[in-house]
Amino acid sequence: MGSAYFREFRLHWPNLLGSALGLAFGMAINQYILNLFGPAMIAEFGWSKAQFALVGSFGIVGLVAMPIAGRIADRYGPRKAAMIGYAVVPACYFAFSLMNGEIWQFYALTLVKGTVGILTTTMVFTRVVVERFDSARGLALSCLLSCTPLVGAIAAPIFGSVIETAGWRTAYQLMALVSLCGGLAAILLMGKSRGHGHAKVVAGPKMHWAELRGMFGNRVFLLLLGGMFFCNIPQTLVYGQMSLMLAENGIPLSQSAALVSVYALCVVVGRFLCGFALDKISPHVVAVFALGPPAFAYVAIASGADAFAVLAGSIAVIGLAQGAETDVAAYLTSRRFALAHYSFIFSLLMVGSGLASAIGSVVMSMTLAGTESYDTFLYIAALATIGGALCFYFTGGRAQPEVADDQLLAARLASAD
Structure with missing residues (x-):
């Protein structure tokens, strides 16, 4: 492994650390701890x-x-975008602690946080990484995206304990403080580059309508959009229904909890493996081997196998692939399109991902209502997973940046000492 590979980490570790902190302590942490606040608020306010x-x-x-x-x-x-996001997200967390029980307050704050808080998510912080990392871009993206689940795993029991001992209002105030501190640290670190002002190299001019129309006619963009869509159809099963699905296969709660822990560990391991592979192997090949295997795991679970080893292996395979589509999509977006429009293009891919998760929820609800079993949806998930992996595969081999700005950026990275 060449010295240039690790030199990028030596040069840009503050930027990577700042981006990881920004991603972990913004809106993303909410997905790991929101469910902890629900019972306490429902009990106090009488919400349904x-x-x-x-x-x-x-x-x-x-x-x-x-x-x-x-x-x-x-x-x-990305730094100014993060400033806007972190001016709002911690304030919303604090405002949650001041609610008086009117449900509209909860809805309004959630809407504000969910709208402005997008400026603390992947489309902002992955840009910091792709601007500065070239040879080690895949692994750097994996490091960035792995920080959030690790922080979530640590934060969930802490906030759960605070809610039990000091109440949910105190927990929200603590979350506001933690988010503010994390955001400030992120903004300071992501602005300290030992390079030569890469952000100025890739600052984006306005995208004209002709460019936008051309992008929607671009084969690679449509394949990336299809890959993100199909790979995220099963997400509702993974995030909210795993324990129920395992119970249907005869797995008791104690063993189910163990499998969830295995899944979480495999998510982190899989992300690092995928990121390293993206730097060394053609990304379309990585996509097939990283994203395709869960299809077989879904079929194995749907087959009715109740052997713990079979189910554990299936959950591990699903975990190893979980989130890899985001790594692959971010990597390919940075390689196949101008970095000047990276965040906008990547945001469109994330829209496809979000729509897929919503549609997957509806489809799963319909199949459960009709069959009282997860099997039908598992087979749908398997087909969708294969479709998503093939979409990524057909994007083709490793591509170099297409515009002079990106070539200049790579040259600056190569000359940095």
Whole structure:
């Protein structure tokens, strides 16, 4: 492994660390701990579970806002975008602690956080990485994207304990403080580059309508969009239904919890393996081997196998692939399109991912209502997974950046000492 590979980490570790902190302590942490606040708030305010669950549908507003957020990151740079996001997200967390029980307050704050908070997500912070890393871009992206689940795994029991001992209001205030500190650290670190002002090299001019139309006619973009869509159809099963699915196969709660831990560990391991492979192997080949195997795992679970080893192996395979589509998509977007428009293009791919998760939820609900079993959806998930892996595969081999700005950026990285 060449010295240039590790030199990028030596040069740009502050930027990578800052981006990882920014991604972990922004809106993303909410997905790991929101469910902890639900029972306490429902008990105090008398909300129904249906009222609380309705916030899950607010994600559609975020999908609409994603391209706008991506354009802000391209036009003004990820640091300024993160400043806007972190001016709002910690304030929203603190405002949650002041609610008086009116459900509209909870809805309004969730909408504001979900809309502006997009400026603390992957489309902003992955840009910091792809601007600065070239030879080690895949592994750097994996390091960035792995930080959030690790922080979530640590934060969940801490906030759960705070809710039990000091109450949910104190927990929200603590989350506001943690988010603010994490955001400030991120903004400071992501602005300290030992390179030569790479952000200025790739700052994005306005994308004209002709360019936008051309992008939607671009074969690689459509394949990436299809890959993100199909690979995320099964997401609702992975995030919210895993324990119930395992129970259907005769796995008791204690063993189910162990399998969830195996899954979480495999997610982190899989991301690092995928990132390293992207730097060394053609990304379309990596995509097939990283994203295709879960199809066989879904079929194995649907077959009714109740052997713990079979189910554990299937869950491990699913975990190893979980999130790899984001790594692959971010990598290919940075290689196949101008970095000047990276965040905007990547935001459109994330819209496809979000729509797929929503559609997957509806499809799973329909299949459960009709069959009282997860098997039908598991077979659908297997087909969708194969379709997604093939979409990524047909993007073709390793491609170099297409514009002079990216060539200049690579040259600066190569000359940095």
